[in-house]
Amino acid sequence: MSFLHPFFLWLLLPLGLFTWLRFRQERRNSLPLHPRVILENRRTLLVRLAPFLALGWMVVALARPVTKEAITITAPTGGTLCLAIDASRSMMATDRKPNRFAFAKAATLNLVNRDSRHKYALIAFTTNALILSPPTEDKALIHAALEAFRPDYILTHGTSIEALLRYVGRLGGENKDLVIFSDGGDEEDLAKLAEVARKNHIRIFGVACGSRRGSTIPSESGWLRDKNGRLVVSTQNPILENLAEATGGAFIDESTPDAAADAILEQVDDQLKRQSARRTAYREWFWLPLLLGIGFFLAGTLSTAGLMRRLWPLLALLGIHAQAGLLDYYHLSKGIELYHKGAYEKAAKAFAKVDPPLLESRYGLGASLYKMGAYKKAGRVFASIKSSDPAVKAAIFYNLGNCAVKIGRFKSARDYYVKALQLTLDPDAKANLQKVLFLLEKRRSKVQPKANRHVKAATDGGSSAERKEKGAKKSDSQHRMGQGSGAQSATKSMRIGIQKGASQTTPRHPLSSKVYEMINKGYVHEERPW
CATH class of the missing domain: 3.40.50.410 (von Willebrand factor, type A domain)
Structure with a gap:
């Protein structure tokens, strides 16, 4: 066994000297008292030594006793x-x-x-x-x-x-x-x-x-020259x-x-x-002398009934706070365990029990709601998280973009992904931004022909009565042509199948120079977290 901070052990010398002087003074000042008084105030040697022993063990705990486990040589990753x-x-x-x-x-x-x-x-x-x-x-x-x-x-x-x-x-x-x-x-x-x-x-x-x-530098007129006509080398x-x-x-x-x-x-x-660095793994034993010090402290101070009555309320309050902190840690670790097991509903309940909420619990709650399909609720949870850490903010913007995609808000998703990329260059955020840009362009290409058809119908179709009459005749003729043959229904189903196949094989939409400009003008550390 060795100590990580052995210089603290020097404190044992003045502590031992003070203990010896204290007992020497008590022996000199002893007075003859009534036997009943002696019996009521009698203290054992252990009780009298307990405070000094408690201080001694706490000094040993400060010195950090450890035992060596393993020695490893670590090299940094490529980066x-x-x-x-x-x-x-x-x-x-x-x-x-x-x-x-x-x-x-x-x-x-x-x-x-x-x-x-x-x-x-x-x-x-x-x-x-x-x-x-x-x-x-x-x-x-x-x-x-x-x-x-x-x-x-x-x-x-x-x-x-x-x-x-x-x-x-x-x-x-x-x-x-x-x-x-x-x-x-x-x-x-x-x-x-x-x-x-x-x-x-x-x-x-x-x-x-x-x-x-x-070397000289080529130019359109031969070689690059300065304003005096001399060759630039x-x-x-x-x-x-x-x-x-x-x-x-x-x-x-x-x-x-x-x-x-x-x-x-x-x-x-x-x-x-x-x-590369040489690192030694240690096992910590500071808790053992610390527990011994606490034990001797309790043995020396709680032997008096009056002091015991004064300390009970304080101990009760400490127990309440310790219980609350342990419960929060339990709910947080339980939620993480359930999330990794795929029990997202139970994980969400465990994260919600952490009160007051922590950043980790709110993030875990939002991730669990997203996995459950409650995208709007998940978005509200992610939006409520506040942090000044750029990495955390980038992750929050990335998850807000995912939630916006799930509910069909592609423009909002685009803005969230751009904000995430302005804070950190995440390849997942970039890939999702490409998909969102493609979906926006696809939606735009569908909306424009539909608007053109409405304009053409309004200009070329005549009055509303004539359009209704033409529509009725057209539906009757189509009904007569499709009876008994199934040709019209087959053609429709064929068109649907072709459109679906085409959408599945559409190539990925590359990022435009405008999006690169939006991303590159970021990379700023905001003074305010939100």
Whole structure:
């Protein structure tokens, strides 16, 4: 057995000295009393020692006695790598073959293909940053986003690493690893960039997409020239290398995309190995001396009848509060157990018994009502939960969106999913947003032809009496044609079957640039929880 905080044991020395002095003083001050008084006030040695023994055992409890169970070496998980590609004009230089941007694109694809332990977020940046893909393990999504991106469509010029760092800092997560594919871009203040990176807990791995000797930049009229007519030669800016070293990352300068991808993986794995920790599992025994201390305290203080009468009301009140806290914990744990077993109605009753309600109990109640099919009630419960934690708020908005979808309020669901994505990049919320956008577009396509038919009927159909007469004749003719053959009913059933099959095979609706704009303009930490 060992102690986690052994310095508390030094308190036993003054406690023992005080105990010895106290008993020595009592022995000196003993007076001859009447035998009846001695019998009524007689205390045993245990009762007299009990308060000091209680203090001694409580000091031992403060020292945290433990026994070793196991020793483990833990390594951090892969986490998320943010891949940022410079899309400025200088990335069209040809000192990396075929050009710097193509080099960065090929290195990114090789990195994603060879690594299966990380999630990846894809970002393009010039003077501003634009997210191409939120953190995901779907390699096909990264490929599609990178292939669809065209640097020719970027209207801004120049390169701002500071804007990129501030954008990455607003993304979720505590510690962030950022891989920057760039030629260094414009000159910037290294100390300021390092301070922004440290403030947002960003570690930078810089990949040199330009050579030290530099290269001219192609343009529509041949080669890019300055305002004096001289050729512009873009060289590697050393600020990227210095920034990587200042943030604890690494700088990679390789001439081929394959070698660059291998070097990135090697550096990232090396950083993870350095963060591995040796941990020892302990079993706590502090409760044992604590119980002994409480026992000696009760033995020394409750022996007097008057003190016993004074303490009973206090003990009763403590018992009531302890019972209430234990009951709340029991109902909460019971509700969680019933929810995982699929007994959602019983789980909802257990969560509702927690009074005053806790965040966990309200969340569990809303989830249970959702599983029961009471979507409106579940939505009201989720809407009543208040929190300032962005992760909790994102989960609440996500569940409110699910409830809105179930009751057919697709526009409200769209707004809830967008709010959830503004707080955290959740792939489930993004997938549900895609489905809601498709359903809204499908509803819009059904409403518009119906409105057109009403307008056409009002303009071409004549008077109401004529329309009724034509409708009656048409129904009679259809009735005569369908008698005995069943052709009309068969045709109708066939049409219904075809429509149902078509709706089932409709492709997923991709996110539009407007929705990306709605999501990207978020990522703010609200001062007020709701």
